Every structure is written in structure tokens, then in C-alpha cells.
Amino acid sequence: MARIIDEGKIQRIREATIELVVLNGYGGASISSIARRAGVAEGYLYRFYSSKQELVTQLLYTKVAQIIEKLESLLNSCARISEVMVQLIGELFKMAVDTPEEIKFIHVLMHDYNFQVSDEQRRHIKSLVDKVVKTGIENGEVSKLVSAEEAYGMVIIYPIEFINLRMKGFFGSAQWTDEEQKRVAEFSINALK
Amino acid sequence: MARIIDEGKIQRIREATIELVVLNGYGGASISSIARRAGVAEGYLYRFYSSKQELVTQLLYTKVAQIIEKLESLLNSCARISEVMVQLIGELFKMAVDTPEEIKFIHVLMHDYNFQVSDEQRRHIKSLVDKVVKTGIENGEVSKLVSAEEAYGMVIIYPIEFINLRMKGFFGSAQWTDEEQKRVAEFSINALK
């Protein structure tokens, strides 16, 4: 055998890509700037990804999958939808503190017309959101009028929008208290009533 | 005097820019592709805009200003916040039908970390949203717990997100009925209660 692949390099490529896409957009994140930031040769990433598009798409899928999995496990472990939402929103805020670039990355690309989430993931999201609505109605926590889209809007989109609005400091403050985090969950839950 | 400036050309540059930014993102909308689509020489846009960045920023400001002005005039003419929201959401849906690329353009850039709305516009938005909350609380239409950010979320962000989700066909359908439009307004109003 020859030497072992340095996983640190691949990881640094991933991190650099996320940072630079957030900073400069997809078009502004060039391969050379990614390689420079990762401390790696220019063409090295082509050993693992066939193109820049695939690299970024792959990263988006992975990050979105983490959120989907979290929602899925919460739906399996919590009886009440309010509990699911409190926990999920807690997770998103945790992500915003621990790895802010990642949530910005998701935020930027999920609004880009060139980066749709995969069909499979979309179907998965839909089925989970359907379950939120179904369980919520059964529990009396969600109005019978609420659609899957509305639930998606309040469970996923609204918290992500709130976090990114704060991170941009749109209304002044660029951080938040535990109290405000609780309030985001409370607001989302209330909107579905 | 020489010949008169052909406003049609400038307009075509603006339209082509909006279309191509939506289609390919800011980085993917090249000057040459914009000029080609507008049927204009490559360097011509530099007579009116000092750079590509300024061209796009300028367009974003103009489009955002239209929405701000609409909200402002509604706040001056309507006593009830529910009426303001019904009307504003109606306007956004109208925009989505008449000039879909424009609302996609706003949607894409308002989530880009390189394109913040101007400070002046941000302050303006904040003051209008504050008025929504203040009037709403006075009328008993809005809960005392509701913050400016939450109102912004439901009055501006949520409808734009809904429209773009539909335009992407995220949950299947890529259009909407009048009934669904009413429901968006109803949902937004209810969320602030």
C-alpha cells in the first residue's frame, strides 16, 4: 500500500467550500480560493468530487439530511408536536452557535434556483411534515385548516429565517437569548393553532 | 445634439439581468450573456452602471422599494392590519403572476449574504413593521407579545417564501387558486394573534 488518504484535507476542503460559498456565493467561491483556504493543491478535490457543482450539491444534501434526520427522530420520540418543535428549533439554534457557517450555507443555497434539494429528500420532508400535521390535529395542537406547506413554513423555514435575520443583524441585534429562542418556538407553535 | 438614448435598450438590460440572475445566480449571470440576451453591445451597460455589482444592487433596491411603498400606502389608507395584510399579499401574488422573474429576483438576492438591502431601506422597513405591530395591538388584532421581527416574518417573509415554494413546485403544485391566496393572508393574520 502507499500512503493513506488524509481525511483532514478532505474535511478542510468541505469547510472551506462552505465558508466561501456563504461569503461570496456559489459563483464567487472559486476552486483556487477553496484550495488555498483548505491548504491543498488546486486539483485535489477532483479526486473526490467530479465537479464544483457536485461538491457543493453533495455538501448541501449532507447538511439538509442532518436536519431531516433530527426531525424524523423527534417525531418518533415525542408525542406532542410542541415538543418536537421546541427540540428542533433548539437544534437549529445550537447549529447557529456551533457551526454558524453551516446554517448560513443551507440558508443561501435553499433559496438558490440552481440548488434544489434532491427529489428523495423533498419527498422525505413532505412525509415528515404530513406527519406533523396529522399528529398535531389528532392532539388538538394544530388547526384542521393547516396544510403541509404551512407546517413546513413554520417548523423549518421560519426558524431558519429568524436565525439568519439575526445573524445578518437585520433589525440591529446579531445574537439572541434563551428567552428569545423559546419565543421562536412558542410563536411557531401558536401559528399552527 | 446626437441621437436620443434608447430607453428600450436600458430596459432590456434590466430585464435580461433579472432573468439571468434568477436563472444562474449572480456569479452565473455574465455581462456577455446579459448583453446577448438584451440585444445590446457588451460594454453598453457601463454607460449607466459603473459595475455589474452596482447594476444588480440598483435593480434590487428598486424592486424592494416598490414593496415598501405599497406597504406604506396601505398603512396610511387602512385602519385594520388584516386589511393591510390582505392587500399586500394580494399585491405580492399579483407580482408573482405578472412578473414572476422579479419576485424570484428579490427572493434570491434577499437571501444572499452579498446583497443586503440598503441601510435606509432597512430602517424604513423597520419603522413600517413597528407601525404594523403598534396599530395591530391597539386594534386588538395583534398579540402584545409580537415583536417587529415576528411581524416582518409573517407580513413580508412568509408570503414571499410561500410564493417561491409554489413557483419551485416544492410540494407538487406550481400555481395557486384565489382561495389559497386568501388562506395565506388568513394564516399570516392568525399567526400574529
Next chain:
DNA sequence: AATTAATGAATGATTGTTCATTCATATTCC
């Protein structure tokens, strides 16, 4: 020595921007 991880120079295409040039027309002059 054999293997393969990793490099980075080289590629041709494309980028945003400039500016000398061309061309259309409003004004001036006879």
C-alpha cells in the same frame, strides 16, 4: 520496489471592464 496520495503547472474558455471607433441625428450655416 511498488503503490498511490498529493501536487501544481498548464489548458482553453470565459470573466468584467475599457475605449478607440462607428454611426445616427439635431443643429447650424448658406
Next chain:
DNA sequence: GGAATATGAATGAACAATCATTCATTAATT
């Protein structure tokens, strides 16, 4: 009224810089 002139609208070739991608080469490991 019609030709000459002046003005500036509009062009598009040319620029250096940078782009994504390739691959012959080098270096590290067993």
C-alpha cells in the same frame, strides 16, 4: 431647403485576470 458639422449614442475588439478542469510529475508510505 439642403448640405456640412458637431455631438454623443452605441459598438465590439482587445485586455489582463481568473475560471474550472486535467494530468504528468513528485513524494510518502508499506
